[in-house]
Amino acid sequence: MRLGSEFAAEAFAKAFDRFVQAYNVRPLLARCSPDVLERYCRLFEAGEDAARRREVRYRDIPLLAAVLPVGTIAFEGEVDEDRMGDW
Numbered sequence: 001m002r003l004g005s006e007f008a009a010e011a012f013a014k015a016f017d018r019f020v021q022a023y024n025v026r027p028l029l030a031r032c033s034p035d036v037l038e039r040y041c042r043l044f045e046a047g048e049d050a051a052r053r054r055e056v057r058y059r060d061i062p063l064l065a066a067v068l069p070v071g072t073i074a075f076e077g078e079v080d081e082d083r084m085g086d087w
Contacts, residue, residue: 004071005035009043012073016059019075027075030058031066036073 001015019027032040040063041056056063068074 001073001075002069002071003036003073005039007036007039007071012040012043012058015073016075019077023077023079025077025079026059027061027077029062029064029076031064031068031074031076033068033070033072034065035070036068037063037065 001018003011003015016027016030037056040058044058045056066074
């Protein structure tokens with residue numbers, strides 16, 4: 001999902017919720033472009049250095065830095081087609 005570099009906290013929560021709604025399962029982890037991870041830490045953690053000091057989590061899932069285009073987050077999870085439904 002594309003968040004952009006200056007997303008708001010609500011946009012991050014909405015992206016997470018969209019994954020859950022689409023697949024009817026919580027993600028196991030999220031891979032973020034470095035700018036998304038730094039912005040996340042400024043919004044939800046105690047400053048920009050949080051990403052470098054320890055493991056960063058959102059709603060109990062790990063957020064990992066990845067080589068992705070700027071402003072991008074990729075949620076990953078185990079999707080069960082039976083639980084996903086026909087929508």
